Amino acid sequence: MPIYGYRCSKCGENFQTLVRSGETPECPSCGGVELVQQLSLIASPAKGGDSDAPSCSSVGPGPGCGGCPGGAAFG
Ligand SMILES: [Zn+2]
Numbered sequence: 001m002p003i004y005g006y007r008c009s010k011c012g013e014n015f016q017t018l019v020r021s022g023e024t025p026e027c028p029s030c031g032g033v034e035l036v037q038q039l040s041l042i043a044s045p046a047k048g049g050d051s052d053a054p055s056c057s058s059v060g061p062g063p064g065c066g067g068c069p070g071g072a073a074f075g
Contacts, residue, residue, distance in 0.1 A: 005038035014038070 005016045006025060010032035017025045026033055 006035040007038055008032050009034040009036055 002019060003016050004019050004025070005014065006027075007014050008027035008030060011027060011030040013027050013029035015028050017028075019025055024033055025035060027035065
């Protein structure tokens with residue numbers, strides 16, 4: 001199940017929640033259902049990166065470095 005980020009239009013609360021198909025998430029703060037989905041909240045908190053692809057700087061050394069040119073540097 002995917003986790004989506006939302007912002008509540010009613011109280012401004014930002015939260016992340018699992019969304020099962022067919023279900024509508026509610027704001028954990030006020031219970032409102034007027035939510036704005038945040039598309040890239042979880043994907044990648046940009047930190048000066050130029051590339052969209054995952055890199056060592058964003059995922060850290062490890063399995064995620066498989067396709068990262070600089071991954072070997074951490075070895
Ligand atoms: Zn709310």
